[in-house]
Amino acid sequence: MAKILAALAGTPNVGKSTLFNRITGGDVHVANWPGVTLQRAEGKTVHHGIEINIVDLPGTYSLSARDIGERVARDFIVRKKPDVLVVVVDATSLKKSLYFAVMALELYTRVVIALNMIDAADKRGIHIDVDGMEAKLGVPIVPISALKGIGIGVLLDRTLDVAQGIKTRKELLKVNYNGLEPYIYKIEKILKNENALNHYPRIWTAIRLFEGDEVIVEELREEKPELLPKIEALKEKARLELGEDLGRLAISSRYSFIDDITKSSVIEVRLAAPSFSEKLDRLMLHPLLGPIISAFVILITFFLIFAINTGFPLNLLLEYAGYKELASLVEEYSLSGILGSAFDLLSSGIKAWMTSIGYSGWTVGLLADGIIDSLGTLISFVPLLLLAYIFLGAMQDSGLFPRAAVSFDSLFRKFGLSGKAFFPAALGMGCSVAAVTSTRAMDDDRERRVTAMTSPLIPCQARLLVLLTIASAVSSDPLSQSALTIFIYVLSFILYLLTSNLLNKLVFKIEYAPDLLMELPPYHRPSLRVVWWYARSNTEHFLRKAGLLILGLGIVTWFLLNFGSLGYLSGDIANSFAAYIGNILSPITSLIGLPDWRYALAFEVGFVAKEGLLITFSSVTGVSDPVEALRVIGLTPLKGVSMALAMSYYVPCMATVAALITELRVGRYVLLTILMELMIAFVLAATAYWTGLMLGFT
Amino acid sequence: MDHNQGLVPLSIMRSGQRGRIITLNVGRGQARRLMEMGLLPGEIVDILSNSAGPIIIRVRDVTLALGRNIASRIWIEAM
Ligand SMILES: Nc1nc2c(ncn2[C@@H]2O[C@H](COP(=O)(O)OP(=O)(O)OP(=O)(O)O)[C@@H](O)[C@H]2O)c(=O)[nH]1
Numbered sequence: 001m002a003k004i005l006a007a008l009a010g011t012p013n014v015g016k017s018t019l020f021n022r023i024t025g026g027d028v029h030v031a032n033w034p035g036v037t038l039q040r041a042e043g044k045t046v047h048h049g050i051e052i053n054i055v056d057l058p059g060t061y062s063l064s065a066r067d068i069g070e071r072v073a074r075d076f077i078v079r080k081k082p083d084v085l086v087v088v089v090d091a092t093s094l095k096k097s098l099y100f101a102v103m104a105l106e107l108y109t110r111v112v113i114a115l116n117m118i119d120a121a122d123k124r125g126i127h128i129d130v131d132g133m134e135a136k137l138g139v140p141i142v143p144i145s146a147l148k149g150i151g152i153g154v155l156l157d158r159t160l161d162v163a164q165g166i167k168t169r170k171e172l173l174k175v176n177y178n179g180l181e182p183y184i185y186k187i188e189k190i191l192k193n194e195n196a197l198n199h200y201p202r203i204w205t206a207i208r209l210f211e212g213d214e215v216i217v218e219e220l221r222e223e224k225p226e227l228l229p230k231i232e233a234l235k236e237k238a239r240l241e242l243g244e245d246l247g248r249l250a251i252s253s254r255y256s257f258i259d260d261i262t263k264s265s266v267i268e269v270r271l272a273a274p275s276f277s278e279k280l281d282r283l284m285l286h287p288l289l290g291p292i293i294s295a296f297v298i299l300i301t302f303f304l305i306f307a308i309n310t311g312f313p314l315n316l317l318l319e320y321a322g323y324k325e326l327a328s329l330v331e332e333y334s335l336s337g338i339l340g341s342a343f344d345l346l347s348s349g350i351k352a353w354m355t356s357i358g359y360s361g362w363t364v365g366l367l368a369d370g371i372i373d374s375l376g377t378l379i380s381f382v383p384l385l386l387l388a389y390i391f392l393g394a395m396q397d398s399g400l401f402p403r404a405a406v407s408f409d410s411l412f413r414k415f416g417l418s419g420k421a422f423f424p425a426a427l428g429m430g431c432s433v434a435a436v437t438s439t440r441a442m443d444d445d446r447e448r449r450v451t452a453m454t455s456p457l458i459p460c461q462a463r464l465l466v467l468l469t470i471a472s473a474v475s476s477d478p479l480s481q482s483a484l485t486i487f488i489y490v491l492s493f494i495l496y497l498l499t500s501n502l503l504n505k506l507v508f509k510i511e512y513a514p515d516l517l518m519e520l521p522p523y524h525r526p527s528l529r530v531v532w533w534y535a536r537s538n539t540e541h542f543l544r545k546a547g548l549l550i551l552g553l554g555i556v557t558w559f560l561l562n563f564g565s566l567g568y569l570s571g572d573i574a575n576s577f578a579a580y581i582g583n584i585l586s587p588i589t590s591l592i593g594l595p596d597w598r599y600a601l602a603f604e605v606g607f608v609a610k611e612g613l614l615i616t617f618s619s620v621t622g623v624s625d626p627v628e629a630l631r632v633i634g635l636t637p638l639k640g641v642s643m644a645l646a647m648s649y650y651v652p653c654m655a656t657v658a659a660l661i662t663e664l665r666v667g668r669y670v671l672l673t674i675l676m677e678l679m680i681a682f683v684l685a686a687t688a689y690w691t692g693l694m695l696g697f698t
Numbered sequence: 699m700d701h702n703q704g705l706v707p708l709s710i711m712r713s714g715q716r717g718r719i720i721t722l723n724v725g726r727g728q729a730r731r732l733m734e735m736g737l738l739p740g741e742i743v744d745i746l747s748n749s750a751g752p753i754i755i756r757v758r759d760v761t762l763a764l765g766r767n768i769a770s771r772i773w774i775e776a777m
Contacts, residue, residue, distance in 0.1 A: 061731075061734050061735055062734045064730070064734065066727065066730070066731060092759070093758070093759035093760050094759075095736075095758040095759050096735075096736050096758045096759055096760045099734065099736070211730070212726070245726075245729075247726065247729070247730050247733075248729070248730075248733060248738075248739070251730065251733040251734060251738065252733070252738055252739070252740070255736075255738055278746075281746070281747070281754070282747070285747050285751075285754060286749075287749050287750035287751055402763070405763075406751060406752050406754070406763045407751065409751045409752050409763075409765070410750050410751040418765070419751075419752070512767075514765075515764075515765030515766075515767045515768045516752045516763055516764065516765040517731075517732075517735070517762070517763070517764055517765065517768060518762070518763050519735075519760055519761065519762055519763075520754065520761040520762065520763055521761075522761075
């Protein structure tokens, strides 16, 4: 089958992902662009017997290579030379989104323009003379709606046309640069005579040099440094003659070109102000109401996610209301309940089968408990991760998240963060892995690192579960139970802000938070398709990257728990290496009032996954109800508070560590994060414990 | 020529006001980024909201949130 390579490009929010998903039907491969934490999605479709491979380029405002995204997109076009570049523009804001298209047409000839959101444009009374625009831009323009699936077939027809050289431009688009042309031609000629920077189109390179493109200047410095002074002299001359900053001249020339097009080809029948959007914005962007509404929406959403995943707090509510059976049903049929029983079944089935064919001892244990259980742990992350990503996707897609970032900006700024630091914090309440990976959305690299390091301090849902168990073990009064829980959460947000501030100052030496500069897309109902695709591909991506690591750590932990100096222990955990380590650590844990190797052991296991902490107490006491187990082991209210603090803030789980490794990419920062978490947990728990002792608690 | 005559920084404009961008008083890289996002001298901006936090404007059919620091460096001629 004949194959072609197409790339999708465009400004953020023009519907690129939606179109990509629509064309490929969600059958995609997600990975990172080499060397950077920037997601790269690739997929394919077959159209008229030709296989179209599609790469989704990062969404950027231009192709100036001023940040990683722009550089990746540009390099791909220049070096990979796709058969077709599909540039997506937004029909409802052509004045803005055509800028990218113009830049693309100055760089590349084999272009198709997808005029997206044509449904929304129709609704708002925006009429576009597509033929007129085609004549001006010289490439096929296809009105489509990626959301509704309109025009996709025609878009693919034109894509194949362009790939075969039909209907493409013969040469690059020329914008009227208002007097800069003679200079552009001079530089073009120099480049030609000297045979410099041959992998770029020459005119384009000349224009970029006038705009002060640092990447191009750098490449020229490596290739032909002797040309730089000549070029500088020409630039200086042009600046003097034209009396204007050349970068500004170039950008405003492109915009004038766009204004010419929109003036003659776009007619807005009525100025349809999206009034609903404006009214909602008056609330969402209110300095006081905004943050409150955002926080409220997020709490409700997590309440729902948690109920789906674990049954809590629906089960408790039902129990209070006297529906005990229904409550346990809810628990059993929650996602994690179902997964848990499935893996229990699998593990005991394998055990029975292996024993029946004559295996015994540690091989059975390794396979059934070590490997299968670790797989179970890995899989048990999936619902939470998936739900957290669905939540993130829906909030982003609806337009709520950017507003939340705006409304939190003033508060966060006091701690050296921008409002965007709100995303990882919100997601952290679902899953720290999702929180850490969500920091990719930040455009400031240092802020991205800082928030990846501090967002795991916010208790995820697994930790909430353990927290609630501790609270119920030390008190039967719902009021003090919730007081402890809320205290831990409030403290975690304070810690998030304070530690970020400290890291900013001490490690990254940032004085001020990066200034907010972001687009607020119009509100709309999130598209299920888009959200599901986003959640699925992110979850898969994480499992592929961190799966092996988690599995490996799980097996190591199994070994530590099941082997001791006497060899394989078959269940006698008290003689295991893990218990031995626990014994070594217990002097430390005794400083926070938990003077027993069993606590230390639980914290070790809690590193694999926080639920493991509870399972450990059950297995060392032989009491299956974790609340009861904690009581048996002698947890007093004071010790409970200390344990809650330590548990909530120390390293969340190995999956988070795996995420930190893949996102931070600098071992030093990962270590620093772990040390910081251990220290915060220890200091807070010790402070609480010793203060409590002095106040007369035990 | 007195550049500041009749000009005010975007950050002190009130909600509902409209103005024309005259200069961007920021570094070169930042200026180009802003211009590529449509904040170009000569463009007309509508101020949608301006209270404590970032200022919300509409320019070239797009709604943007701008930090106060940037906004105080964008000089506007009120209309
Ligand atoms: N009305 C309408 N909305 C659309 C259409 N295509 C996409 N959208 C919506 O526009 C928003 C942006 O779409 P995305 O696909 O996330 O945009 P993107 O260009 O990939 O943006 P980034 O992910 O930020 O790069 C989403 O909320 C979509 O649901 C369309 O054809 N019509």
